[in-house]
Amino acid sequence: MGTTKPMTKDAPFNAGKSLSRSALMLALTGVLAFLYLQTFLLPAAPFVADHDQILFFVRALRLVHGQVLYRDVFELVTPGTDLLYAAGFRVFGVHAWLLQAWAIALGFALFSVVTWIASKLFRGWLVLLPGLLFLVFDYGLALDPTHHWYSTLAALAAAGVLVGGVDRWRVLVAGLLCGIAVLFTQTQGVLAFVAVAAYLLWKKRADGGSSVLKKLALLAAPFGVVIACVLGYYVHKAGFRTVYFDLVLFAPRYLSSGDVNSPRTYLRQLPPIHSIADCVRILPSLFIYALVPYSYFFGAYRLWRKRAVLSAMLRKQLVLLHVVGFALFLAVASGPRLFRLSTVAPPAILAFVWLISETRPVYRYVRGVVWGLAILFFVLPPLHRQRRWHATADLPIGRTAFADPDEFHEFQWLAQRAQPSDVFFNHMGVAMYLALDNPTPSEFVNYDDFTRPEQVDAVIKALRRRPPHFILYPENKHVTPGQDHSAPFRQYLEQNYHPAQVFWLDHGSRYDELWELGPEPGR
Known part of the structure; x- marks a missing residue:
């Protein structure tokens, strides 16, 4: 001492x-x-990374591909996190282990x-x-x-x-x-x-x-x-x-x-x-x-x-x-x-x-x-983290561990049907780990004022130019009346896609709908 x-x-x-x-x-x-x-x-x-961090990893990858924040990609905070993660990708490449290395x-x-x-x-x-x-x-x-x-x-x-x-x-x-x-x-x-x-x-x-x-x-x-x-x-x-x-x-x-970003939360x-x-x-x-x-x-x-x-x-x-x-x-x-x-x-x-x-x-x-x-x-x-249920999958950016069987099923199902660089929209985690390409300037469409009408219009225009084979449509539980601007996106989805699969998540408490391009088979 x-x-x-x-x-x-x-x-x-x-x-x-x-x-x-x-x-x-x-x-x-x-x-x-x-x-x-x-x-x-x-x-x-590495365990699969989720929550908001994925948003910054996805945007960092866009910077690596030559896009510019605020001009090509919407961002509501200053660019430090995106730039830091982009620098990591440039030095080490895009790997699943790197996402969790940042957390350490x-x-x-x-x-x-x-x-x-x-x-x-x-x-x-x-x-x-x-x-x-x-x-x-x-x-x-x-x-x-x-x-x-x-x-x-x-x-x-x-x-x-x-x-x-x-x-x-x-x-x-x-x-x-x-x-x-x-x-x-x-x-x-x-x-x-x-x-x-x-x-x-x-x-x-x-x-x-x-x-x-x-x-x-x-x-x-x-x-x-x-x-x-x-x-x-x-x-x-x-x-x-x-x-x-x-x-x-x-x-x-x-x-x-909405309630999530107000004192009511x-x-x-x-x-x-x-x-x-x-x-x-x-x-x-x-x-x-x-x-x-x-x-x-x-x-x-x-x-x-x-x-x-x-x-x-x-x-x-x-x-x-x-x-x-x-x-x-x-x-x-x-x-x-x-x-x-x-x-x-x-x-x-x-x-x-x-x-x-x-x-x-x-x-x-x-x-x-x-x-x-x-x-x-x-x-x-x-x-508990090490001893609980887990599964691993070899994904395009590296071997990844899952602690949630529902999430593992969703990633595995899509990994069997999508190839790297395929066009995909509305699920940042899947796009990141399966190396899929988002053709739009937004990472997702939300159901309140966070997604503005002009952003929805830009998303639809981009989807028309490069229609993805799959689009994910999360369960719409938190619609804010008078502030949900996603109706044109839903209309575009229903006119051009059909439901292909439903993934129940979090022990059945919510679900993701996967929509596939084209009319429903048999119609």
């Missing part, structure tokens, strides 16, 4: 011995093992940054607790590497840089990282920048000293240059009006038209409870809902109460953490789905561990319970 830190007036919170290097290396190895077992079936078959790399990077910041706040084994909680209760719950996670990573790194001080180079790097956060999610990055600027202003008021204007200029310079250079390229390629509409106007006008993603096992599985969801954003309110109150006990340095570090964390929460507050709350939870987890870090017996008991639950979830989900 390392040397003992001298006792300070904040000793109840971060006194004690430093974590040894060997313990840290052991923890990092365990993190990689946890992430690998969650994303790969032993020995080396992102999770490892986030754990490292959380632990880095924790090492500034805590001592001993407590340094590892925030990262462990993040891994098993947060990232394990939302293992879907989309733009939200990357913005949080960049914003958290910016906070970590400033935790060590606010000299010129640190402020400059923080501004650069906030700019990178904007390139993944415009709202998170901008609010993180505002939070850091507010912290610099607060710190100037608390400390006095030199003018804060120079530091704000150092913060803003790299922030503005990064954004101007990257978005300027797309303004040049696609036009200012298109980029401005996609990145600024589309989300507030149309993304919140809060608390609606709790899994149902039918057994004792379900009571265990619900714990990560309850953990996130309990911490985001409430850790910041309790933390702010504790900071005010303990202002005479905490050292000036620790107090400033915690203020920065709370301000940046609350800013990230505000970025998703308009649509607080469980997944989005999970992607901005790392600062709240750090604040929570600080709240339970006192030496009184009740806090030691709470920490013991938290450690026990975290270790339990570190072991059981990967084991």
Whole structure:
């Protein structure tokens, strides 16, 4: 173990011995093992990637094929995720293992940054607790590497840089990282920048000293240059009006038209409870809902109460953490789905561990319970993932493992009837794994304001030019009256295709209809 830190007036919170290097290396190895077992079936078959991440992989593949975001492909967030994945495809090729490798790399990077910041706040084994909680209760719950996670990573790194001080180079790097956060999610990055600027202003008021204007200029310079250079390229390629509409106007006008992307979605993603096992599985969801954003309110109150006990340095570090964390929460507050709350939870987890870090017996008991639950979830989900039903299939982009028999049946059925480069529409996952070609500028047709009438028209025109042999039509459960613009698409489908197969998914709770080109046989 390392040397003992001298006792300070904040000793109840971060006194004690430093974590040894060997313990840290052991923890990092365990993190990689946890992430690998969650994303790969032993020995080396990647599980099929699903959820929103597929959207970014598909768009990245379009960039590799020469298309341009905002001009040829609709995108409502800044281009960072698409560009990152496109770079991966250019370097390594399009392989099933690469899709899950991104999830491992992102999770490892986030754990490292959380632990880095924790090492500034805590001592001993407590340094590892925030990262462990993040891994098993947060990232394990939302293992879907989309733009939200990357913005949080960049914003958290910016906070970590400033935790060590606010000299010129640190402020400059923080501004650069906030700019990178904007390139993944415009709202998170901008609010993180505002939070850091507010912290610099607060710190100037608390400390006095030199003018804060120079530091704000150092913060803003790299922030503005990064954004101007990257978005300027797309303004040049696609036009200012298109980029401005996609990145600024589309989300507030149309993304919140349904329940999924509005405040009404809060608390609606709790899994149902039918057994004792379900009571265990619900714990990560309850953990996130309990911490985001409430850790910041309790933390702010504790900071005010303990202002005479905490050292000036620790107090400033915690203020920065709370301000940046609350800013990230505000970025998703308009649509607080469980997944989005999970992607901005790392600062709240750090604040929570600080709240339970006192030496009184009740806090030691709470920490013991938290450690026990975290270790339990570190072991059981990967084991369950590996031992549950699974099947593998050799698909065009590589051998892929499935944990859902219904999903496996759907992919296998289509793999037997479609060849790579065949034209296909309306199922991004199938198109990605079977190397099928989407002829339209959109990845899917939705049933609310997310899919605009002009997008439906563009899809139909593209389908007429290059009609796919198969089109998938998902079950239409969430039609929003007055906001569903998909009627022309359904009409085109019914006039030119016939139902060929129905795939029941999620234990029969929903289905996909596959439509085949031409009239129904026998008619």
